[in-house]
Amino acid sequence: MGCDMQEAEPMVLLDKKIVEVKISNSKGFGGMNENSFLSIKDKESLNIMEKAITTAMKQPGKADIKDPDYDVMVKYESKEGELPTHGLHLWLGEEDEQSMLMYIADDSVYLTSAEMTRKLRELLQIN
Template identity: 35%
Template sequence: MKKIIFHILSMTLIFAILLGCQSNGNNELVDAEVSKVSISKSSGLGKVNSNFFTVYEDEETLEIFKNIILNAVKETVEVYIVNPHFDLELIFTDETKQGYHLWLGEKGQESTLMKIDDIPTIYSISEEMTKQLIDLIQ
């Protein structure tokens, strides 16, 4: 059932992209230089699960995450939100933190990202960048 809901969500996002979603540079997603990315299985909307299974601090991987987030496309459609697969916590060089929910697609699919403190707004992540996320997370 979850897989069906995820596929419906994915198809909705693809349809929205075909109708002409807007990209805004997503500077609101990344405010400063990232110094650390921590990943956990999500425990639900509105908070980051602090039981991280992976932490990245190397410059190359941090740049990949920053590019993924900066290239995510803001969606302008309303969708039914199911529980996210993963939570990401980015820690910036100024020591501020930002949490994100991630719905990770399979290879050949897009993924979806959402700021934890901006639940109605979602961002789609390209198939190519989804592949990079899969490689980093699994």
């Protein structure tokens, strides 16, 4: 195996407190489905979502993949008038597989661990 000089780059979020994560069925690349089927607000679940995102590692090359499974809207604590959010696409892996994340406006792919996929599947209640 060759030596890869590029350092693994984790996905980043704003340095603000996350107050809600909304999950919706994706309608495809580049857009956000506003009709969420799940709103996550409890601290433990938010921590799982945040860890899944911030431990996902950037993969080399450009994505050539099917449409995403889900859209993920990360909402941050904000002052009145501000609406800081992050829109992500999620491809949820099967049990013991990695999941894939991508920023809405980007084509870089980030992979989670199989362990994070398990936690995401529990969180989204997908068996």
